[in-house]
Amino acid sequence: MSMMPVQDAIDVMLSQVSPLVATEHLGLAAALGRVLASDIRAEVTVPAFDNSAMDGYALRAVEAVPGNTLPLAGTALAGHAFEGAVPANNCVRITTGAVLPEGLDTVVMQEQVEQAGQGIRLLHAPKPGEHVRKAGEDIAPGQLVLSKGQRLSAVDLGLLASIGQAEVTVHRQIKAAVFSTGDELIAPGQPLPAGHLYDSNRVVLTAMLKRLDCDVLDLGLLPDKPEAIRQAILQASDEADVLITSAGVSVGDADYTRQLLSELGDIGFWKVAMKPGKPFAFGSLGTCWFFGLPGNPVAAVATMDVLVQPVLRRLAGEPMAMLRQQPLAAVSAETLRKTPGRADFQRGFYQQLDGQLQVKPVGRQSSAVLSGAAKANCYIALEQERGPVAAGEKVHILPFYQMLR
Ligand SMILES: Nc1nc2c(c(=O)[nH]1)N[C@H]1C(S)=C(S)[C@@H](COP(=O)(O)OP(=O)(O)OC[C@H]3O[C@@H](n4cnc5c(N)ncnc54)[C@H](O)[C@@H]3O)O[C@H]1N2
Ligand code: MOO
Numbered sequence: 063m064s065m066m067p068v069q070d071a072i073d074v075m076l077s078q079v080s081p082l083v084a085t086e087h088l089g090l091a092a093a094l095g096r097v098l099a100s101d102i103r104a105e106v107t108v109p110a111f112d113n114s115a116m117d118g119y120a121l122r123a124v125e126a127v128p129g130n131t132l133p134l135a136g137t138a139l140a141g142h143a144f145e146g147a148v149p150a151n152n153c154v155r156i157t158t159g160a161v162l163p164e165g166l167d168t169v170v171m172q173e174q175v176e177q178a179g180q181g182i183r184l185l186h187a188p189k190p191g192e193h194v195r196k197a198g199e200d201i202a203p204g205q206l207v208l209s210k211g212q213r214l215s216a217v218d219l220g221l222l223a224s225i226g227q228a229e230v231t232v233h234r235q236i237k238a239a240v241f242s243t244g245d246e247l248i249a250p251g252q253p254l255p256a257g258h259l260y261d262s263n264r265v266v267l268t269a270m271l272k273r274l275d276c277d278v279l280d281l282g283l284l285p286d287k288p289e290a291i292r293q294a295i296l297q298a299s300d301e302a303d304v305l306i307t308s309a310g311v312s313v314g315d316a317d318y319t320r321q322l323l324s325e326l327g328d329i330g331f332w333k334v335a336m337k338p339g340k341p342f343a344f345g346s347l348g349t350c351w352f353f354g355l356p357g358n359p360v361a362a363v364a365t366m367d368v369l370v371q372p373v374l375r376r377l378a379g380e381p382m383a384m385l386r387q388q389p390l391a392a393v394s395a396e397t398l399r400k401t402p403g404r405a406d407f408q409r410g411f412y413q414q415l416d417g418q419l420q421v422k423p424v425g426r427q428s429s430a431v432l433s434g435a436a437k438a439n440c441y442i443a444l445e446q447e448r449g450p451v452a453a454g455e456k457v458h459i460l461p462f463y464q465m466l467r
Contacts, residue, residue, distance in 0.1 A: 064333070065333045065334060065335035065340065065403075065404070066331050066333065066334050066335060067334075067335050067405070067446055068334060068335065068336050068368065068369070068405045068446070071331065071334045071336075071342070071344070071369055072368075072369060072372055072373070074330065074331065074344075075330070075344055075369070075372075075373045076372060076373060076376055076382065076385070078330070078346075079351060079373055079376050079377050080376075080377075081233060081376065081377060081378065081379040081380075082233055082234055082236065082303065082377060082378070082379065084233070084234040085099040085231050085232060085233055085234060086231070086232060086234055087229050087230070087231055088229065088230060088232055089228060089229055090219050090222060090223060090227075090228060090229070090230065093214050093219060093230050093232060094214060094215075094216065094219060095213060095214065095274075095275040096213070096214055096230075096232035096233070096235075096275060097211060097212070097213050097214070097232055097233045097378045097379040097380055098208055098209070098210055098211060098212045098213075098214065098230060098231070098232055098233075098379075099210060099231045099232055099233050099379060100210050100231050101206060101208070101209055101210050102206070102207045102208040102209075102222065102225075102227070102230070103204055103205065103206055103207060104201045104202070104203055104204065104205050104207050104225045105203060105225070105226070106201075106203060106225050106226055107197055107198040107201065107202060107203055108198070108200040108201040108224055108225060109195055109196075109197055109198070109199070109200060110197060111161050111162075111197050112161070112162040112194055112195070112196055112197050113159055113160060113161055113162055113194070113195050114138075114156045114157065114158055114159065114160050114162060114169045114193060114194065114195070115158065115169065115193045115194065115195050116158055116169055116171045116172075116193040117156070117157050117158050117171070117172055118156060118169050118170050118171040118172040118173075118174070118175070118193065119132070119134075119153040119154065119155060119156060119169065119170050119172065119175060119182055120138065120148075120153060120154045120156040120162055120163055120166040120168070120169050121152075121153040121154075121166055121168055121169075121170065121188075122165070122166055122167060122168065123167055123168040123188060123189070123190035123191070123192075124190075125150070125151050126168065126170065126184055126187055126188050127184070127187065128184050128185060128186055128187050129183065129184065130151075130183070130184055131178045131179070131181050131182065131183045132151060132152060132153040132181050132182055132184070133151075133152050133153070133180055133181040134152070134153060134154070134155055134180060134181050134182070135148045135149060135152040135153065135154055136148075136154050136155070136163075137154065137155045137156075138154050138155070138156040138157070138160040138161060138162075138163055139156075139157050139160050140157050140158065140159035140160045141160075142160070143160065143161040143163070144156075144160075144161070144163040146164075147164065147165065148163050148164070148165055148166060153166075153170075153181070153182060154166065156169060162194055167190060167191060167194065168188050168189075168190055168191060168192050168193070168194060169188075169192060169193035169194055170184060170186075170188050170192070170193070171193065174186050174188075200224075201224075201225060207221060207222070207225060208221065208222070210379075210381075211379055211380050211381040211384065213375075213378075213380060214230070214232070232379075233378055233379035235275060235276060235277040235378075236274070236275075236276045236277065236303050236304060236374060236377055236378055237276070237277045237279060237301065237302045237303050237304075238271045238276040238277065238278050238279065238302060238303065238304045238305075238306060238374075239278075239279040239280075239281055239294075239297070239298035239301065239302035239304070239305045239306070239350075240264055240267050240268055240271070240278060240279070240280055240281065240305075240306050240307070241264070241280075241281035241282055241283070241284055241291075241294050241298075241305075241307055242261045242263050242264045242282075242283045242284065242307075242308055242309065243283075243284045243285070243286060243291060243307065243308075243309050243310045243318070243319060244261075244283075244285075244286060244309050244310075244357065245285050245286045246258050246259060247259065247260070247261040247283055248260055248261065249261055249283055250262075250265070261283050262359055262432065263308040263309070263355075263357070263359055263362045264280070264282075264283065264308070266359065266362065266363060266366075267306055267308065267355070267362065267366060268280060270363070270366050270367075270466035270467075271306070271374075271466075273466045273467070274371070274374050274375065274378065274466060275378070276304075276374065279298070279301060279302050281294045281297060281298065282294075286310075286318065287318075288318045288321075288322060291310070291318050291319060291322055292322055292326070295319075295322055295323065295326055295327075295347060296326065298347070298350055299326070299327070299347035299348050299349075299350040302350055303349070303350060303351065303377065304350060304351045304352070304353065304374070304377070305347065305350055305351070305352050305353070306353045306355065306366075306370065307319050307352075307353075307354050307355065308355045308356065308357050308362045309355075309356070309357025310354070310357070311332070311341045311342070311343045311354040311355070311356060311357075312341045312356065312357070313341075319343075319354055320332065320343050320354055323343065323345055323347070323352055323354065324345075326347055327345055327346050327347035327348070327350075327352060328345050328346050329343055329344070329345040330344045330345045330346065331343070331344055331345075332344075332354075334365075334369065335403065335404045335405060335446055336364070336365070336368070336369075336404055336405050336406075336407065337404040337405070337406045337407070337429075338356065338358060338360050338361035338364050338365075338407070338429030339355075339356055339361045339364050339365040339368070339369070339407070339429075340356070340361075340404065341354075341356045341361075342354065342355060342356060342365045342369060344369075351373070351377070353365075353369075353370050353373075355370075356429075358429040358430050359429070359430065359431075359432045359435075360409070360428070360429040360430070360431065360432060360434075360435050361429040363432075363435060364407045364429075364441070366466060367407075367441070367460075367465040367466055368387070368407060368441075368460075371465070371466055372385040372386075372387075387460055387464050388460075388464065389443055389458035389459060389460055390412075390419060390458070390459050390460075390461065391419065391456055391457075391458060391459075392412050392418070392419035392420060392421040392442075392456070392457055392458070392459045393418055393419070393420050393421070393454060393455070393456060393457070394420075394421060394422070394442070394451050394452075394453060394454065394455050394456075394457045395420050395421065395422040395453060396422050396423065396453050397450065397451060397452055397453050398423060398442065398444065398450065398451035398457070399427075399450060400444050400448055400449055400450050400451055401449065401450075402446070402447045402448065402449055403446065403447075404446060405443065405444065405445060405446040406442075406443075406444040406448075407441040407442070407443055407444075407460075408423050408427055408441065408442040408444065409423065409424055409425065409427065409434050409435045409437075409438035409440075409441065409442075410422060410423050410424060410438055410439075410440050410441065410442040410459060411424045411437065411438055411439050411440070412439060412440050412459050412461070419459065421440065421442055421457065421459050423442065424437045424438045425437055425438070438462070439461065439462050440459040440460055440461045440462055441459065441460040441462075441465075442457055442458075442459055443457075443458045443459065443460050444457065444458075445458075
């Protein structure tokens with residue numbers, strides 16, 4: 063089987079999955095990171111009334127002649143409006159957010175007046191409407207506030223609260239099963255026998271899935287025994303929407319996962335022209351999608367970020383238009399090794415320097431070494447057919463804020 067270019071692999075997967083249809087109603091406190099299942103339109107006006115943007119004095123702009131003294135007719139505090147009519151050539155003491163009294167149109171900041179007996183003396187001529195927030199200037203009734211498919215941020219939740227909404231309808235969470243395989247693996251916290259290493263992939267993958275608000279079904283650390291792996295695959299296909307495994311997808315003697323998958327389900331494709339991450343497998347087990355990630359820790363992370371992330375976001379209900387990762391242009395500070403044939407996702411650190419982004423590789427670039435990846439803040443994404451990069455050449459980077467870190 064030949065290697066599939068990265069974008070083709072993403073396109074093939076996206077052409078097959080569609081958003082989970084089930085939805086649920088959640089209170090705002092539980093909705094952070096969830097994906098909206100319908101458009102949200104405002105039923106209210108925000109702000110609901112003309113109000114003051116400053117602490118100061120409300121008046122009529124036509125009566126505000128510098129040097130004149132205006133007597134105080136009363137007080138308007140936030141939450142406690144001034145009731146009644148304001149006599150001609152009077153003003154009202156007002157605080158930020160208080161209702162603008164009937165008939166008044168302008169607010170003068172308190173720093174721009176002098177106290178004068180029972181009133182104030184104006185030091186400047188305000189513009190009509192100065193420091194007044196008009197009713198509806200933020201949101202009008204019927205206005206689209208948030209669109210279906212939007213993943214809710216902290217600010218989005220605040221926006222919903224500001225229009226009086228206490229609940230939202232969101233897509234249900236993706237149920238994602240995860241397991242690790244390998245007789246050489248030991249759970250963290252245990253002593254490490256000779257020839258073994260700790261199972262870090264399951265920890266990383268679970269955390270990355272939580273970043274996308276998935277409900278994780280941890281099927282544990284499995285030995286290289288076909289029967290154990292078969293049971294886990296069957297459980298995942300019964301209970302989960304996706305199964306994400308690491309290791310066992312290459313050509314080694316104990317690489318059972320891919321073998322079992324072709325027996326129990328369908329392999330869509332295997333091998334992507336990506337470094338790290340070549341032995342990635344995609345397929346299905348009935349209604350459960352399967353992603354077989356390479357065992358090397360950095361390869362598992364990179365394939366999760368670049369290949370699996372868009373597919374999970376689509377499944378969660380995000381629109382196609384939101385899924386494409388947005389590379390930035392940067393200048394490489396160093397020469398980079400690269401051979402044509404696979405798109406390379408080197409781990410880099412970028413910063414702003416002399417008005418442009420500059421990037422350099424960090425740590426050892428081996429796909430078995432997590433320490434370099436932990437210091438990086440971006441992938442240096444080198445195109446499939448590109449060769450070595452000289453210092454000073456333009457490259458594309460994918461900042462980790464777009465990734466599942
Ligand atoms: N003859 C070939 N050998 C290899 C090829 C190839 O094309 N031909 N590809 C290499 C590449 S690239 C990768 S990546 C790995 C992927 O192999 P597998 O996905 O089958 O994974 P394993 O061989 O079982 O393990 C690879 C490596 O990762 C460690 N590992 C596995 N699971 C975990 C875990 N949960 N936590 C931490 N580390 C893990 C494992 O011990 C190995 O060191 O194959 C190359 N070989
Ligand atoms: O491509 Mo493997 O996934 O580099 O080490």
